[in-house]
Amino acid sequence: MPEQLLTALKQIFGYSSWRDGQAEIIAAALAGRDCFVLLPTGGGKSLCYQLPALQLPKVTVVVSPLMSLMKDQVDTLQANGIAAAYVNSSLSREAVLEVLNQLRYDELKLLYVAPERLLQPQFIERLQEVGVSLFAIDEAHCVSQWGHDFRPDYMALAQLRQHFPGVPVMALTATADPATQQDIVQQLALQQPFIHRGSFDRPNIRYTVQEKFRPLEQLLAYLKQQENHSGIIYCSSRRKVDELTAQLQEKGFKAAAYHAGHDATHRQQVQDAFKRDDLALIVATVAFGMGVDKPNIRFVVHFELPRTIEAYYQETGRAGRDGVAAEALLLFDPADIGRMKRWLQTEENNLRAEVTWQRFLSMAAFAEAQTCRRLVLLNYFGEARQQPCGNCDICLNPPQRFDGTELAQKALSCVYRVNQNFGLHHVIEVLRGSQSQKVLDLGHDKLSTWGLGKELSHDYWLSIFRQLIHHGLLQQDISHHSVLRLLPVARPILRGEQRLQLAVPRLQSAPKMASSKLAVQHYDRVLFARLRALRKAIAERDDVPPFVVFSDATLIDMCQKLPTDQPTMLSVSGVGQTKLSRYGDDFMTEICRYLDEDVPAGGKLA
Incomplete structure (x- = not known):
């Protein structure tokens, strides 16, 4: 069975290896177990129920919260040659009936529905008539009141156990803290589920x-x-x-x-x-x-x-x-x-x-x-x-530190001199020696701290004050128009009894940072742009989003492997048999044409 699944993974989806946890989750689903799946966005959650759906005898029903998500996933599945459909309010009555007919005659492997539709009595009866092999609950954190996107309609999904007592349920989410995870298992009444908690890390x-x-x-x-x-x-x-x-x-x-x-x-x-x-x-x-x-x-x-x-x-x-x-x-x-x-x-x-x-x-x-x-x-x-x-x-770009005691003393003293009755920006105006009408009317140009910090910009001082707030030396009183108040721990700084380290303010709009530890992807940017343009043209012809044709990652792999024959094209990540037959010739022709041309500036070298 593992060999058969790996073959299906390559031939249908175009991938040569499993991502973290996929093989174990798929094996558990095929064994009829309930599953709880926690994988990061982009971690391959969808494949955990899509591949089993192709092996199971009856339809797999996928509960999804949004219409656009259903359409995108169904478009992608159909581009891979998989019999999939969705039912939601965006479809006409005739289109819904067509999908239901496909369901009746066992022509679908995956059916996407919203929870409201799924739990309608007539819809449940229809599913009971045709039989269901697996329920996949996507965005499962919506079922939990502790989740950040709780949806009452999702709570009713626990009823599935009563209507389909022998059908396994797979709950999938990318975002759930420990309390939410436990609540999902309880709310959906998962029975001794296989649990996979993948890493939350998205290193890219x-x-x-x-x-x-x-x-x-x-x-x-x-x-x-x-x-x-x-x-x-x-x-x-x-x-x-x-x-x-x-x-x-x-x-x-x-x-x-x-x-x-x-x-x-x-x-x-x-x-x-x-x-x-x-x-x-x-x-x-x-x-x-x-x-x-x-x-x-x-x-x-x-x-x-x-x-x-x-x-x-x-x-x-x-x-x-x-x-x-x-x-x-x-x-x-x-x-x-x-x-x-x-x-x-x-x-x-x-x-x-x-x-x-x-x-x-x-x-x-x-x-x-x-x-x-x-x-x-x-x-x-x-x-x-x-x-x-x-x-x-x-x-x-680690924060740089400096002895900020003197600046802190100026800032804290200025807050004191204005009687702790003004907010950030006015105190900074006084420090920088402003002659605004407000400063003059209040007589704050006569204070000993007026102009003490005129050599530094407003933004620089703003960063210093924010750090003093973070260090607990100042407080913004939100009950009184966010005026600045001195806190007791500021006294040792003001008296010079204690030194204070601050971070050098970062005022640049978009700092250039050093390269990360991630391996830099080397590929021909000129060829990538041409393949991207070809993808866009094909997508417009077929009336699908470009990523349904091929992902950026697949185009990058093409730029690295330069496939000009079918075996090499099949070795590209994301190219299966169906996509090879649909799009392979177009992309291989473009790559051959490019390789036959003179080397353009910036191409074939990146």
């Missing part, structure tokens, strides 16, 4: 946090480095999404907004354009993303601090699902912490507010960390690691 993603100074300038500088790659920019509000999209469009970027305030037609048009590589940038609220099965997203930017590490992890995980190098940039303003606290004060459920606050503090601690970002993430999810990753901003 580079995590970077930049302190916010001039966020739009920082973002523009970053985007100019991205060479028109696909990316998502997350904002916390619809207003910010619309505002930022307009600013990016004014600067010439092909960007579109996506949030729940837009009608369904607009959202679908934006998502389709993004999936088809007609649009490079999506600016979105968290309403966008879970249903996006686009593997070649090269970067994700968080323009504001996410509310939980779970949300941050899942959203950054939409980058680099093809295993190719990707980036996650977070722009962090410590003031976000105060804004979150004020928002939670309106929450009537105290227990929920407390849990939300603690999770948010974990996210803030990640942003403020001076240790390896990946270690913070992995240890949060209970995956004990001590070795730094070598592929985050802290590892690649």
